[in-house]
Amino acid sequence: MPHILFLNWRDTRNPESGGSEVYTERIAAELVARGHRVTLLCAKHAGAPAEQVLPTDVHVLRRGGRHTVYLRAALSYLAGRCHLGRLAPGARGRPDLIVDVCNGVPFLSPLYARCPTVVVIHHVHREQWPVVFGGLKARFGWWLESRVGPRVYRRCRYVTVSTATRDELAELGIPRTRITLVHNALVGPGCASALRSAYPSLVVLGRLMPHKRVEHALDALAALPEARLVIAGRGYWEPRLREYAARLGVADRTDFAGYVSEQRKHELLSLGWVVLVPSLKEGWGLTIMEAAAHGTPAVAFRSAGGVCDAIRDGETGLLADDPGDFVAKIRWLLTDEKTRHQMGTAARAYAESFTWAAAGERMAALVDEAAQRAP
The missing domain is CATH 3.40.50.2000 (Glycogen Phosphorylase B;)
Structure with a gap:
């Protein structure tokens, strides 16, 4: 059973989680449903266990904090500890493929991992760095995202969720042929006849x-x-x-x-x-x-x-x-x-018209292709 490791700075139970975390866990669940073994490595946060198995059978490892999760991801990989609990007989401690989710700060997994990496980028943070940080931190963050990241991931497949982000990645020098669109899907229940508020x-x-x-x-x-x-x-x-x-x-x-x-x-x-x-x-x-x-x-x-x-x-x-x-x-x-x-x-x-099943099928085909091309 192929083992896929997702690297994302947060999980959906994190108080600061957002759409990226929902996307990561829904796609991970779809891969599990298609026969993959999936582990999500993310940062620790208050009230959450260090290790957990979600109802979708996605394994969650919480290591490091907001800023140290990137280093802990590398150390966990190098130590062969990218799994939950004791390994089953014949299972490997390191993954067969990494899905590296970049939320501004990249995990830079190709620098230490000896397996294929698929990079997921929801959007480019060019405008956000100066708003959130400003000054030297903003310039450093943008340099890391726009210069270092594309260089480190130069042999990797990219996944993004919108044509706008695909265009921005192309502006950063990423060939369009290496960028695949895997859209978000409908989250939560619909309502055929909404009961509207009486006032605007x-x-x-x-x-x-x-x-x-x-x-x-x-x-x-x-x-x-x-x-x-x-x-x-x-x-x-x-x-x-x-x-x-x-x-x-x-x-x-x-x-x-x-x-x-x-x-x-x-x-x-x-x-x-x-x-x-x-x-x-x-x-x-x-x-x-x-x-x-x-x-x-x-x-x-x-x-x-x-x-x-x-x-x-x-x-x-x-x-x-x-x-x-x-x-x-x-x-x-x-x-x-x-x-x-x-x-x-x-x-x-x-x-x-957007379903997680369709998104999962597209991602599964991409990760299978990336794994097959690995030396």
């Missing part, structure tokens, strides 16, 4: 970080006096957002819901009239598809990249060109019930 309701779902630019959603709320906004998620930027809402005079119409359960998340997406995705950059935008499953259209910024694949502009949602346009398009959807309903219906149909 806007929803933002995700981590509260500077590059998510939730301030634009608050600006829109200030310009739409009849609307209310739910912000579901947590992160260190929340106090700044609360202060900003107070300055704008919209604190009484803003609900900071914090972390919400899966059930509550889907209730909010069903109740909402429009989902807002004001992020600076997204590889795809799982929130868009989750909302679409409930017939809820989304508004995002065209410049955010992968959202241009997740939203069919003018059909399943709207893409804005600037902050003013963002507000105008939200206002349009809130005031035009017929258009909002049509886009919601089209969004649901579009979301249902």
